[in-house]
Amino acid sequence: MSTPLEPTGHLDPLGNETVENAIELKDVEGLSQGQIVRRRFFRHRGALGGLLTLLLVAVLAYTSIGAFGIPGWWKFDSVTPGDVVNGGSPTLSLPSWLGGSGFAIGDHPFGQDEIGRDIFARTMKGTQTSLNVMIIISLLAAVIGMTIGAVAGYFRGGLDEFLMRFTDLFITFPVIVIGAVLGNFAGSAGAVWLAVALGAITWTTLARLVRGEFLTLREREFVDAAKVAGASSFRIIRKHLIPNAMGVIIVNTTLLASQAVLLETALSYLGFGIKSPDVSLGTMISEYQSAFSTRPWLFWWPGLFIVMIALSVNFIGDGLRDAFDPRQKRIPSGRKMAQAAARQSMAADARARGSSDEDGQ
């Protein structure tokens, strides 16, 4: 359309497209790019749910048993054995309207293991480890992937060829295989080193995507303008290209984060990740899987927390992708369409000054 700001409805006899565009335009009128993205994100129900769940899990994990030297409010810790009460079965019970015996949390809501350690404290400790590892992996992978992709995409030529072949080296193997080899020695050095090692191998997808994005962005006029103005390559990349590629970077870092949780727990399960005395959700599952028939609660909780973290991060990623995608349109409900059509016809009325209502809405 030549006059996109004033849709006239000539092209679409039903006027549906015009009406839809009007809704879209009204939504984004007078907002900055960041505001539009934020609004779209918070309208995405799944993403909002994911964000709230993740925050809730994080707050619960970090405050309950304390972190970084600050004590928490929970009365047990993850390492001290205690007396096994009632076979260690969980004291958490559902309210009676859900078929339980009245709501109660009790001393050991998630139960105890065979030497009386509190499973709630252990699960929280494992969740902390998994969240820490997730954050380090995704930040590190984002930085490496962004740098390599940006350099390859912006400078092209031999450097690009070399960097992409270098990336191919990492893509040749399943991540879990390289992760196991690296984790085997990094894991014994502690969770942080494991995370650094895993971050150093998971950046490949992001590098490829950023490179693709840069290859098209570098041909745009504003880059030429910046060059003519005398900007250095580093400045062009930092000030002009990376902000434009931010959508791709943020979305894929989020999706990477959910994969990182699964990778870390899987490696810990195999014995090549977090090693005792550190606790991870993966080591808990591997430690307790033989006890499944007698003490199933040892097995349920760590798994549920992994699923909760990964699922909510995935939903956040999906919401971000929708929010950053300029082609993304919300399908307006029938009521909204009718309202917008009414508004439009009223505006048309005002313009036509007295001519009869021909829209026939």
Next chain:
Amino acid sequence: MVIFFIKRLLMSMIVVLISTLVMYVLVDISIDPLADLRVGNAFNKQELISQRIQLLRLDEPVLTRYFSWLRGASGCLYGNCNLNENWLTHQQVTDLLKGAVITTIELVGAATVLAILLGVVVGIVSALRQYSGFDYSITFVSFLLYSLPVFWVAVLAKVFLAINFNNFLLDPDIPTWVILIAALLCGLVVSAAVGGSRQHRLRNFAIAGAITAVVLIYMDLTDWFSDPGIGIVVLTASSIGWAFVVTGLSTGLRSKRALYSSLTVAGVGAALYLPMLYVWAYARDAGILGWPLVVVLFLSALAVSAGIGYAWGGPDRSRSARTAALTAVPVSLMLFVDRLMQSWPAYYDNGSIKGRPIATLGSATPNLDGDFWIQTLDTFTHLLLPTATLVLISFASYTRYTRASMLEVMNQDYIRTARSKGLTERTVIMRHAFRNALLPLASIVPIDIVTLLGGAVITETVFGWFGMGRLFVVSLADNQQYPVMAYITIVGILAVVANLLADLIYAVLDPRIRVAA
């Protein structure tokens, strides 16, 4: 094209070479073969340590060791393989690999095929019903599958699926609530997938639910689970059904000759039901019963069916021949499965099974004696759980990719053109959209195979399969450099070959790609 291929091949070989070097060094850093001696308290600790350093040549630089390993490994190219040995048991790595490679390929192959079939179908339906309840549910389910830790699901599947299903098989009696829930679910899925107006949906819901309920009640009353089989009546009816479905999807029901040829194939299949039983029995007595025979029979069934289609003649013989051959696939599969199921009671009563047919450990029942059918059933029951967990990993990604690429294609101008020419919706979807939507999948499959190989590491560990993945895990934990290197090399070569194949297929399928030689 040839030059392009050779260039890519050389490039891939270099990638494999460099990656083995990098991995050799990394593995060398990662493992510590002296760990057990160092923490041990033998009186001659120092002597033992220096002995082992001698044995493993740890005093030499890592590069020297890499090159001597590479010399042995490169022998594999001309049949003189030397991949070194496991220093603890002195087994040759080549011997360790023999069974393991086949086991893993079995597992990953079955999972890949199933995941692609399921993922593509669900993805396409989900794209055609965009923004419907079905679409949203599939999206949610695929997110859930993305977020499931495989090892956790595998353990759950072992406990709930295998143990409970085995208990159920002891006394196969389907409770009423299971029938009700299954009927409801089946009705909901079918009505949501087919779509249409409210009346249509209600009708489809009722039909699908009723069919499910009737089938389950029939199974319950006839004790189907103790003595399963398809039987000639059901086989004939479903062959005719398949003939209609395949023709409808492939050429449209208005093409009478295609319909008649696929119906003929269905008829021939039904007529062959009894003779085939004699053929199988004869083959067993003659000692030629085995997978080669099955494959040969399957291929000849395809050829004969294509011949039938061609014989129906008409101006578009090739279309009828293709439709008939496609119909032969489900019909001959059913013939095979029916014969397989007839051996189920014998398998179930076999002493080695101990009444627990769905296996949770290993890839075969040890010391199982029986003919080809019994062995095949045994393989299938062992494949069931690991394959199901592997399919869970990649099913979601296939669904997402197919859906996205189908949506992209459906918004193209040529689809609008096809519609405005007055082509039927079937032609538009199957001929114009579906084929083009499959193109991007060619580049996904190799990456997914690498992912599945990674997934197999976990599944094989949980289910106790002695495949390559387990070999890798056990050797790495045992500080064995050479088995780990063998695994890494094989996986690397597989991945590179898969990528190369994908590029080639893509270049052949998509005429827009011009290969710069």
